[in-house]
Amino acid sequence: MAPPPPPPAAALTWELADGIAVVTFDLAGEPVNKISRAVKQDVLATFEALERDAAVQAVAFFSGKPENFIAGADIEEFVALTSAAEAERLSADGQDLLERVARFPKPVAVGIHGACLGGGLEFALACRYRVASDHPKTQLGLPEVQLGILPGASGCQRLPRLIGARAALDIILAGKVEPARKAFRLGIVDELVHPAILKDVTLAAARRMAGGWRPKRKRRGGLGGWLLDGNPLGRRLVFRAARKQVLEQTGGHYPAPLAALDAVEYGLKHGFQAGLKREAQLFGQLAVTDVSRKLVQIFFATTALKKDFGMANPAPPPPAPVDVRRLGVVGAGFMGSGIAGTAVAQAGVDVRMKDADLPRVAKGLAAAREILDDRLKRRRITRFEHARLVALLSGGDGYAGFGRAELVIEAVFEDLTVKQQVLKEVEGATRDTAVFASNTSTIPIARIAEAANRPERVIGMHFFSPVARMPLLEVIPSERTAPGVIGTAVAFGRRMGKTAIVVKDSPGFWINRILTPYMNEAGHLLSAGVAIDDIDHLMVGFGFPVGPITLLDEVGMDVAEKVAGVMYEAFGERFTPSPAFAGMVKAGRLGRKAGKGFYTYVRGKKGGVDQAVYELIGVQPNGGPRPAEIIQRLVLVMLNEAARAVGEGVVRTPRDGDIGAIFGFGFPPFRGGPLRHADDLGAARIAGELERLAERYGARFAPCEVLQEQARANRKFYP
Numbered sequence: 093m094a095p096p097p098p099p100p101a102a103a104l105t106w107e108l109a110d111g112i113a114v115v116t117f118d119l120a121g122e123p124v125n126k127i128s129r130a131v132k133q134d135v136l137a138t139f140e141a142l143e144r145d146a147a148v149q150a151v152a153f154f155s156g157k158p159e160n161f162i163a164g165a166d167i168e169e170f171v172a173l174t175s176a177a178e179a180e181r182l183s184a185d186g187q188d189l190l191e192r193v194a195r196f197p198k199p200v201a202v203g204i205h206g207a208c209l210g211g212g213l214e215f216a217l218a219c220r221y222r223v224a225s226d227h228p229k230t231q232l233g234l235p236e237v238q239l240g241i242l243p244g245a246s247g248c249q250r251l252p253r254l255i256g257a258r259a260a261l262d263i264i265l266a267g268k269v270e271p272a273r274k275a276f277r278l279g280i281v282d283e284l285v286h287p288a289i290l291k292d293v294t295l296a297a298a299r300r301m302a303g304g305w306r307p308k309r310k311r312r313g314g315l316g317g318w319l320l321d322g323n324p325l326g327r328r329l330v331f332r333a334a335r336k337q338v339l340e341q342t343g344g345h346y347p348a349p350l351a352a353l354d355a356v357e358y359g360l361k362h363g364f365q366a367g368l369k370r371e372a373q374l375f376g377q378l379a380v381t382d383v384s385r386k387l388v389q390i391f392f393a394t395t396a397l398k399k400d401f402g403m404a405n406p407a408p409p410p411p412a413p414v415d416v417r418r419l420g421v422v423g424a425g426f427m428g429s430g431i432a433g434t435a436v437a438q439a440g441v442d443v444r445m446k447d448a449d450l451p452r453v454a455k456g457l458a459a460a461r462e463i464l465d466d467r468l469k470r471r472r473i474t475r476f477e478h479a480r481l482v483a484l485l486s487g488g489d490g491y492a493g494f495g496r497a498e499l500v501i502e503a504v505f506e507d508l509t510v511k512q513q514v515l516k517e518v519e520g521a522t523r524d525t526a527v528f529a530s531n532t533s534t535i536p537i538a539r540i541a542e543a544a545n546r547p548e549r550v551i552g553m554h555f556f557s558p559v560a561r562m563p564l565l566e567v568i569p570s571e572r573t574a575p576g577v578i579g580t581a582v583a584f585g586r587r588m589g590k591t592a593i594v595v596k597d598s599p600g601f602w603i604n605r606i607l608t609p610y611m612n613e614a615g616h617l618l619s620a621g622v623a624i625d626d627i628d629h630l631m632v633g634f635g636f637p638v639g640p641i642t643l644l645d646e647v648g649m650d651v652a653e654k655v656a657g658v659m660y661e662a663f664g665e666r667f668t669p670s671p672a673f674a675g676m677v678k679a680g681r682l683g684r685k686a687g688k689g690f691y692t693y694v695r696g697k698k699g700g701v702d703q704a705v706y707e708l709i710g711v712q713p714n715g716g717p718r719p720a721e722i723i724q725r726l727v728l729v730m731l732n733e734a735a736r737a738v739g740e741g742v743v744r745t746p747r748d749g750d751i752g753a754i755f756g757f758g759f760p761p762f763r764g765g766p767l768r769h770a771d772d773l774g775a776a777r778i779a780g781e782l783e784r785l786a787e788r789y790g791a792r793f794a795p796c797e798v799l800q801e802q803a804r805a806n807r808k809f810y811p
């Protein structure tokens with residue numbers, strides 16, 4: 093039997109203005125509006141009252157939150173679902189509610205400002221007229237597949253009918269969120285206006301509709317659109333192409349996009365009502381899958397991280413964290429320019445770059461500007477914003493302009509003496525309160541800080557390359573770094589759009605610590621006669637975006653060799669670098685950037701395996717161990733090191749470790765991260781398999797104490 097409905101939430105209020113009911117959705121005590129069962133009751137009750145009241149001729153609907161419209165269905169309710177049938181009912185209830193909104197006898201206009209996502213957009217789609225503010229915060233989309241589910245409150249039916257199957261699939265299958273401007277171009281919203289007039293324009297639309305006006309919508313996409321979207325044959329082609337693309341992109345690991353495709357296709361073939369039924373069934377099945385649970389955990393972990401500044405909350409001892417408005421960047425190379433360009437593009441701060449000579453600075457500024465050009469090209473910013481942001485970038489061969497910087501990030505050559513020299517120069521050129529951050533990937537921050545007059549203001553900010561695209565930032569305080577300085581670095585990293593984790597100042601920090609044994613193991617497998625592309629294919633099959641050998645080509649063999657050397661020095665035998673990689677740097681095979689590595693590169697495009705590499709390695713492919721053992725060796729060597737590092741406190745929580753691995757190098761999200769995956773496998777099983785591998789291949793596989801202890805006590809990383 094279905095549980096009784098909860099009492100309505102006190103979320104919706106309304107007042108009458110000249111025949112128009114102005115409804116405001118403002119969920120008390122919550123930062124965002126979300127649609128829970130209780131909110132649904134309130135929506136129902138409110139719409140019933142609006143229908144009964146003869147004075148109400150039309151409805152204008154708004155959010156009472158300053159920064160968001162509706163963030164979707166309440167994700168917490170999914171966590172509590174225990175069966176597919178229960179989840180199907182949740183979806184069907186949502187659909188019923190929105191059917192009532194869509195069939196409401198009086199016209200409804202919505203004014204959208206801020207995030208309008210998932211069930212929030214599905215609600216807006218059920219209304220007759222949509223006005224959106226052209227503010228950057230106004231984003232519309234259906235991100236459900238990112239949570240392992242599908243738009244289950246009629247989104248799979250309404251969106252394709254509004255904007256055509258191709259455009260709708262593009263959004264639904266990738267879980268895309270689009271800025272208001274793009275949503276307007278696509279026909280998702282009817283009007284785009286300045287936030288200051290959003291309310292008036294929405295009210296005016298409601299009033300016009302009350303007077304009998306019916307908005308007309310053009311069929312989008314012209315003749316090509318009709319040929320592909322407007323008839324069954326064309327649609328079949330669209331769906332076939334979409335299915336192929338989904339399978340390529342997900343490797344079959346993520347069931348949600350395929351199910352969403354099914355729900356859309358079924359609805360267009362068999363009609364709206366049949367489509368709703370199918371959508372609810374599929375939603376039910378997806379919501380209780382392990383994949384969806386893992387993706388929801390990642391959502392909550394990422395959200396929790398947004399509030400975690402890696403220091404005592406709320407008020408650490410002085411110095412207090414500072415709001416960075418001017419940034420200095422020393423080193424105008426690939427990393428430095430990436431940091432500078434991303435800081436301007438995301439945080440809108442004034443950036444001053446410095447390098448040894450002006451031609452280098454000019455090159456760095458041009459590279460930083462490319463990040464802004466790219467945003468303009470992709471219409472993420474307007475021409476006006478582009479011009480404003482470009483003007484924030486400047487540079488020189490001295491420290492002029494650094495005096496006012498609150499934060500300076502160095503991205504110079506990975507050498508302790510050079511970094512210490514830069515630190516001293518920066519301290520001389522900046523105020524006493526300025527923070528100095530090193531973008532080192534291997535050198536302990538405490539060592540760099542030995543040269544500092546103000547070691548409490550020295551910290552590590554380890555970005556990943558390319559900075560504009562890689563979402564992770566490791567923030568590394570030394571033991572002497574002041575808590576407020578950690579807060580400054582984390583907050584600024586977040587403003588740059590990064591997910592920041594605070595990690596311990598130990599060799600390789602978190603990411604290189606767990607990645608290096610994995611890369612080394614790939615080398616050992618090469619030496620054992622496994623083909624380069626076999627290793628990569630197997631790990632892509634496991635769920636990584638690219639395999640370890642491709643990753644080496646992307647990172648650069650020179651960089652990888654340096655990291656491997658530092659790690660070996662620090663941890664000894666189990667980090668012995670693979671002999672397979674020894675000749676690569678000498679042979680100039682640095683990877684993509686050199687145009688040759690393990691793979692061939694023609695005009696920047698990756699080709700097949702470069703067969704000449706096998707000669708350099710000294711072993712021709714002979715099949716090597718069984719595929720299952722190849723995967724086992726690569727995965728377990730990483731899990732073992734991850735467990736050991738957790739035991740040493742390299743990450744503060746398993747959450748940080750998992751989010752770091754997912755965002756840092758693409759550990760398969762559907763597995764939840766290396767520590768969740770270890771929990772799923774169980775410590776006893778991992779330790780047993782590691783022991784067997786250690787007997788065959790040596791001590792580098794010996795299970796660490798943390799796993800052994802977990803196996804003995806039947807414990808896990810997560811409760």
Ligand code: 3H9
Nearest residue numbers: 163164165166167168183186207209210211243244245395
């Ligand atoms: C869906 O709609 C399914 C339907 O199709 C079908 C149903 C039948 N639920 O991120 P923030 C919390 S699926 C529950 O820091 P921001 C969040 O956890 C949904 N809680 O703010 C945090 O909680 P706390 C599809 C939610 O300004 C607080 O709100 N929608 C939800 O940086 C503040 O969040 C999505 O996937 C939610 N839906 O970003 C959108 N949303 O304070 C998910 C937020 O306790 N949400 N919370 O830590 C977002 O992307 C961002 O939160 C948003 C605001 C952009 C809205």
